[in-house]
Amino acid sequence: MTITTTDVDPWHPGSGSPLLKVRDLSVDFRTEDGHVCAVDQVSLEARAGELLAVVGESGCGKSVMAMALSGLLPRNATVTGSVQLAGQELVGASKAELQRVRGSRIAYVFQEPMTSLNPVFTVGRQVAEVLRVHEGMDRRHALDRAAELLDLVGIANPRERLRQYPHQLSGGLRQRVMIAMAVAGNPEVLVADEPTTALDVTVQAGILDVLRDLRDRLGAAVVLITHDLGVVADIADRVLVMYAGRVVERGEIHELFARPRHHYTVGLLGAVPTARIDEDERRLREIPGLVPVLESPEDRCTFAERCPAADETCRTRQPPLERAPQSSHQVACWHPAGTGGKETA
Amino acid sequence: MTAEATTTAVCEVVDLVKHFGPVHAVDGLSLRVDPGEVLALVGESGSGKSTVGRLIVRLIDPTSGTVRIGGVDVGSMSRRALRPHRRTVSIVFQDPASSLDPRMRVGDIVAEPLRLHGVPRSDRSARVREVLEQVGMRAGVAERYPHELSGGQRQRVSIARALVSRPRLLVADEPTSALDVSVQASVLNLLTDLQRDLGFACLFITHDLAAVEYLADRVVVMYLGRVAEVGTRELIFEHPRHPYTQALLSAAPVPDPSRQRKRTRVVLSGELPSQIDPPSGCRFHTRCPLAEDRCRTEVPALREMSHGSVACHLVADDGTGPDVRDLPDPTQPSRLVERRR
The missing domain is CATH 3.40.50.300 (P-loop containing nucleotide triphosphate hydrolases)
Structure with missing residues (x-):
């Protein structure tokens, strides 16, 4: 994949070369029932001070892709391709190297803050542990810094919170603690995998503010994995749409939402309920069928069987991810949608 | 009824x-x-x-x-x-x-x-x-x-x-x-x-x-176990009267970046209080950016008005009242409300 004009982000024109550069990343799982090709040749970049959203439905490979970035997948996974973090290659790196990178250069926040925190230790001990391991701080300094971090992620009375156990905190607070732990080592890249999915909207709004803040104030590259197009519309600078392990479309947020070119993206945007205008329009767009599970990469468009525009070409040749006609973003489709553009209202 | x-x-x-x-x-x-x-x-x-x-x-x-x-x-x-x-x-x-x-x-x-x-x-x-x-x-x-x-x-x-x-x-x-x-x-x-x-x-x-x-x-x-507001769909989405409804609606992102980024959003402080020891008076007062003394002590009745009912002391009988989305600067009144843009 060559870097095209789409890689220059008009909203952050000053940003330099990407911190995270992923090229042709593929993940293959060996299971009892045979192979599963979960991620197929994904390429992406994330820059400092930029939020990249990776969107797709369950089974599209977005979480597996995120875990593959720093070797978090189980042993039955084979990862190929390249993941460069500010020049350092992570695919094939040793366990010790990866351990040094995780937490200090790339950190994760997961969906379930209930299960990601250890219930038998205080919050303070868990946040401090990250600092002691990664920053080599002593106990006192680690606790001081932990209080600063809780403050950074918008937790009131941080000193008091440090003495509490996870079960004493609400879901939103736990997620803030997880984010505090993730940024404790000053990572350049923060990967947030469905960080607000388990939370109420009023709480979600606060967590999204924290992510925005980390991007703007710490200049982190944030990779946000989500299925929620409302969240993407709210916070993303650039978007990458995944389907069945592949990137089917990517581009700048406003452009992609205003003029989606891949029929899957069009379908996703049309499926989200909005206010009905009159009784005749009381229908949401449905995408018939299911996401396929592939044993190996196939030389075809894997969305073809669910696509209204598919023809013989789509069923026999894989479309390359390239710049769409009359548009500044990239799409992998032989027959891109909407030359006239899609309404955004 | x-x-x-x-x-x-x-x-x-x-x-x-x-x-x-x-x-x-x-x-x-x-x-x-x-x-x-x-x-x-x-x-x-x-x-x-x-x-x-x-x-x-x-x-x-x-x-x-x-x-x-x-x-x-x-x-x-x-x-x-x-x-x-x-x-x-x-x-x-x-x-x-x-x-x-x-x-x-x-x-x-x-x-x-x-x-x-x-x-x-x-x-x-x-x-x-x-x-x-x-x-x-x-x-x-x-x-x-x-x-x-x-x-x-x-x-x-x-x-x-x-x-x-x-x-x-x-x-x-x-x-x-x-x-x-x-x-x-x-x-x-x-x-x-x-x-x-x-x-x-x-x-x-x-x-x-x-x-x-x-x-x-x-x-x-x-x-928190009570009705804050009832109304027709048009009323609730276009002219919500209860501060909680207003905050809830403002927090739910719409899948349209141009529209979403122009919206006023109210971030409520804290989270839902405990159902074991619910707040006195109006249950929303601990998170409400507009709460007054009365809200902390008197339970607001669910009053019927045109197109719906609302349980809030600050809403007049004709349905008019303040909107938390119109508050001046965010950080100021009580640190309870944070606003962007």
């Missing part, structure tokens, strides 16, 4: 209370579902909305209060006396994977309510076939087991089971929350079609405001 409303409502709930030990899940809630309408019950987790659904279906017994189904008080009825009324109210749950018996075939799952109501076997299969067709499934699916179906198909089976006894009220408790958007769309379309064609009333319990705006006729907003 007027006497007229009492006679026509499919379901009417008055002063409903449900305590689970020390937990005040529902604390004096009244609402009415009219024939053929879609009434959305919205609120965050812990608001008590699912408990209301379970009380209306009488899966659980109320601590006090009245639940009238078609004018008959079923709240205190014995299980036996309740049976005939079970046909008129059905429920669909969030997770079809755990609400369908994995050892039963789809046909038997859907027929079970009929069996329990004593419908003879010969009449059951024709009805099962009919209702499966209504939910858009082929007759052959009756022989399959739930694990052979996708999540969306399973939810269709749950809906078929709920509708097989031709209920007058369908309680749908987060029916699409466990589904992907594209599947969610087909289930929402299906519910809309069925509701329009069959004419049942629907109590749609959800936290998904986009789905509410899409299909509800009226909306009840719950906060």
